[in-house]
Amino acid sequence: MAWTxxxxxxxxxxxxxxxxxxxxxxAWPAALxxxxxxxxxxxxxxxxxxxxxxxxxxxxxxxxxWMSLMVYTTMAAAAGIGLVWRMKVAHAVAAxxxxxxxxFTFCALVTGSLWGAPMWGTYWEWDPRLxxxxxxxxxxxxxxxxxxxxxxxxxxxxxxAVLAVVGVxxxxxxxxxxxxxxxLHQTASVMKLSKPSMPPEMLIPLLMTGLGFTLLFGALLxxxxxxxxxxxxxxxxxxxxxxxxxxxxA
Amino acid sequence: xxxxxxxxxxxxxxxSSYAIVLVAIVLNIVWARRALxxxxxxxxxxxxxxxxx
Amino acid sequence: xxxxxxxxLEAARLVMARDLHLAIRRPGxxxxxxxxxxxxxxxFPLAITPELAQLRQVAPGVVWVAALLASLLALEFLYRDDxxxxxxxxxxxxxxxxxxxxxxxxxSHWLLTGLPLAIMAPVAALALGAPKGSVSGIIxxxxxxxxxxxxxxxxxxxxxxxxxxxxxxxxxxxLPLAIPVLIFxxxxxxxxxxxxxxxxxxxxxGAIAVLGITLAPLAASAAVRISLE
Numbered sequence: 001m002a003w004t005x006x007x008x009x010x011x012x013x014x015x016x017x018x019x020x021x022x023x024x025x026x027a028w029p030a031a032l033x034x035x036x037x038x039x040x041x042x043x044x045x046x047x048x049x050x051x052x053x054x055x056x057x058x059x060x061x062x063x064x065x066w067m068s069l070m071v072y073t074t075m076a077a078a079a080g081i082g083l084v085w086r087m088k089v090a091h092a093v094a095a096x097x098x099x100x101x102x103x104f105t106f107c108a109l110v111t112g113s114l115w116g117a118p119m120w121g122t123y124w125e126w127d128p129r130l131x132x133x134x135x136x137x138x139x140x141x142x143x144x145x146x147x148x149x150x151x152x153x154x155x156x157x158x159x160x161a162v163l164a165v166v167g168v169x170x171x172x173x174x175x176x177x178x179x180x181x182x183x184l185h186q187t188a189s190v191m192k193l194s195k196p197s198m199p200p201e202m203l204i205p206l207l208m209t210g211l212g213f214t215l216l217f218g219a220l221l222x223x224x225x226x227x228x229x230x231x232x233x234x235x236x237x238x239x240x241x242x243x244x245x246x247x248x249x250a
Numbered sequence: 251x252x253x254x255x256x257x258x259x260x261x262x263x264x265x266s267s268y269a270i271v272l273v274a275i276v277l278n279i280v281w282a283r284r285a286l287x288x289x290x291x292x293x294x295x296x297x298x299x300x301x302x303x
Numbered sequence: 304x305x306x307x308x309x310x311x312l313e314a315a316r317l318v319m320a321r322d323l324h325l326a327i328r329r330p331g332x333x334x335x336x337x338x339x340x341x342x343x344x345x346x347f348p349l350a351i352t353p354e355l356a357q358l359r360q361v362a363p364g365v366v367w368v369a370a371l372l373a374s375l376l377a378l379e380f381l382y383r384d385d386x387x388x389x390x391x392x393x394x395x396x397x398x399x400x401x402x403x404x405x406x407x408x409x410x411s412h413w414l415l416t417g418l419p420l421a422i423m424a425p426v427a428a429l430a431l432g433a434p435k436g437s438v439s440g441i442i443x444x445x446x447x448x449x450x451x452x453x454x455x456x457x458x459x460x461x462x463x464x465x466x467x468x469x470x471x472x473x474x475x476x477x478l479p480l481a482i483p484v485l486i487f488x489x490x491x492x493x494x495x496x497x498x499x500x501x502x503x504x505x506x507x508x509g510a511i512a513v514l515g516i517t518l519a520p521l522a523a524s525a526a527v528r529i530s531l532e
Contacts, residue, residue, distance in 0.1 A: 034275075038268075043254070053258035060271040083525070100278060107274045111267040118263055138479040145475055149466045158529045163462055163476060166522050170480050173511065177483035180507075184490070216275065220282045227285035230293055243297045246290065 010087050012229050013238035019222040019229075026219035033212030040205030048202075057115040059205060063213035065108035065129070068136055069171075071101030071217060075143075076168035079161035089225075091157035092232060094164060095147065096224035100217065102140040108133045128182035135174050139167045153232060314399040315407035322411035325384075332380050333415050337423055340373040344427040359432035363492035366428050367485055370420050370445055371452065375474055377416040378456040381408070382527075386464050392531055401527065406520040409457045417449030424492075433496045440495025447508045448488035454515035455480045461526035483511055 008014045041059030048055040075097035082090035112130045117123045124130075146163055150156035233239060257264045308316065326333050347365045348358055358365075385391045385408075394404045424445040425438040433441065459477035463469035491504035 042268075047258060052260065054260035054263060056257065056260075056264050057267045060267055064271060064274075099281070103274050103278055107271050110270050114263045114267045114270075118260055135479050135482055138475070142472075142476045142479060145472050146462060146466075149463075149469075149472055155465065155529060155532070159462055159465070159526055162458075162522055162526045162529070166458055166480070166518075169518065170483075173483050173514075174479070177486045177507075181486045181490070220278050223282040223286050227282070227289040230286075230289035234293060234296055239293045240297050243290075243294050246294075 010085075010089055012089060012233045012236065013242070015089050016226055016229050016238075016242065019226045023219055023222045026215045026222065030212050030215035030219055033208045033215065037205045037208030037210075037212055040201070040208065045202045045205055046199070051119065054115065054118050057111055059209050061108060061111040061115055062206060063209045064104045064111060065133060066210055067213045067217055068101055068105035068108050068133060070214065071097050071104065072136060072140070072171065073168060074217075074221075075101060076164040079164035083158060083161045083165070088157075088232065089229065091154075091161065092225055092228040093221070094161060095157065096221055096228050098140060098144045098147065100220055100224070102137065102144065104213075104217075105133055105137040105140055109137060126182070126185075128178045131182075132175055132178050135178070136171070139171075143167070311399060311403055314397070314404060315410075318394075318404050318407040319411040319414075322408060323414070326411075326415050333419070336373040336377040336416055337419055339376055340369050340420060340423055341427070343369040343372060344431065348431070355432035359496070362428050362431035362433055363489045363496060365431060366424050366441070366445075366492060367448075367489040369427070370424060370449065370488075371478070371481055371485055373420060374416055374449060374452045374456060375477060377412070378460045378473060378477070379470060381412050381457065381460045382464055386530075391527060395528060395531055400524075402520045402524040405457065405461070405523045405527065406516070409453050409520065409523075412457070413450055413453040417453050418446065420449055421446035428492065428496070434498070436498060437492075437495040440501045441492050444488050444491035444495065444501065444505060444508065447505060447512055448484050448491075450512040451484045451508065451515045452481055454512070454519035455484070457523045458519050458526070461523040461530070464527065464530040484508065487511070 038059060041056055045056070047053050075094045078090045078093035078097065081087055082094060109130060112127070112133065113123050116125050116127065116130070143160055143163055147156050147160045150159060230239070230242070255261060255265075344365055347361065351358065351361065382391065385394075395401050397404070421442050425433070425441040428437065428441050429435070456477055458480070459473050462476060463473045466472060487504040487507045491501045491508065494501045494504065
């Protein structure tokens with residue numbers, strides 16, 4: 001059966017052990033890519049001809065912004081799968097995403113503001129991308145608030161899943177409306193470096209940190225997912241085997 | 251070396267950006283691991299309680 | 304029983320008639336958001352300046368933020384009583400599509416809040432220095448925009464059904480979703496006040512409203528079902 005892998009993913013004990021086995025495969029490459037990428041971005045890449053050394057914030061800002069969107073999409077996709085197929089593990093994935101997403105959206109906002117500060121002469125400019133990140137942060141916080149307000153885990157899962165799906169439909173609309181709004185008032189975005197002029201010494205470190213952050217998200221998600229699955233399944237019998245297995249390894 | 255640290259006059263902005271993102275990464279790693287450790291401890295406690303009962 | 308209506312339309316008519324009846328019995332609930340809107344728009348001249356030349360510049364924003372907050376305030380009444388007395392449960396069990404009935408409910412909610420706000424908005428705008436010629440444009444923009452706001456609000460209200468003291472949470476969930484409506488609505492009002500063509504933002508508002516009509520009742524009924532389980 002081609003679908004067995006999908007059904008296996010619905011089984012908490014399988015997911016728990018799979019997540020444990022996969023974590024190092026994400027964590028170590030992530031560490032390697034982020035360290036070399038940041039070295040490349042800080043040391044190897046030449047200064048930008050317009051923004052000098054200040055543009056180097058790019059190497060943490062862009063991956064954070066990229067991660068904020070990726071986490072939101074992952075969260076909504078998992079929530080949607082959980083709603084449609086009533087898959088408990090998918091809801092656990094969505095629940096594990098929220099706090100991760102919120103912190104990296106916050107990072108994207110702060111680094112964006114720090115990047116803009118010397119270029120604009122002020123810490124906050126209503127730049128369309130920053131405004132968009134701000135709205136995204138509100139959406140993460142709303143999701144977390146809704147989860148926290150409902151005590152029953154299963155109901156919290158499903159209600160917040162509806163919110164995540166509605167939110168992800170809205171994300172492109174918000175994105176384009178903010179761009180449109182900004183085009184009326186013309187503030188130039190410093191976060192847009194013209195792409196063709198970007199030499200490979202600048203671009204490659206960015207791709208490395210981008211991929212590194214993606215893998216880091218994967219690793220963090222796997223660890224959080226294990227915690228989430230374990231605390232949701234506290235009454236299940238397979239927990240005993242997990243506990244025994246850990247005692248044997250320790 | 252000093253030149254590198256000065257970042258062409260942008261030191262304040264560049265280094266605080268990197269610091270904030272690194273702190274966020276480290277915090278997320280710590281939080282995730284702590285959540286897992288707690289869940290495992292809770293599971294252990296429940297199993298021993300059920301064995302005792 | 305009115306002849307010639309399909310069962311679905313008849314059900315929608317009954318739901319709307321019931322909501323409108325209840326509203327007439329309790330006019331306070333309908334008037335409160337409108338009074339709130341009037342008070343909020345009054346606060347701005349007091350906080351900024353009485354000079355119309357300056358107020359004119361912020362008027363579109365003031366009118367739209369106030370309308371947004373007023374419609375948010377009205378959402379609390381959308382499902383609360385019906386969830387409390389079991390009406391929503393009856394709707395879910397009625398055999399009619401819950402999505403369709405909630406759509407009808409949202410439509411009557413718009414008649415009771417969106418439409419009155421659309422009529423009040425130009426009054427507030429005039430008081431903030433809008434020219435007389437802009438009245439029809441402002442009515443159109445608030446009328447269409449508030450359709451989208453009612454639909455988005457229906458989602459927010461259905462998500463927070465099972466939550467105690469849901470007011471603040473409802474705002475936190477709904478306001479980010481309402482940002483596009485705010486942007487296009489305020490832009491349309493701005494253009495109307497400048498005497499320019501408001502078609503572009505109005506079309507965009509219309510597009511959001513149509514998207515909301517097709518998707519929002521689905522999301523709302525999913526959330527209501529979850530909270531009834």
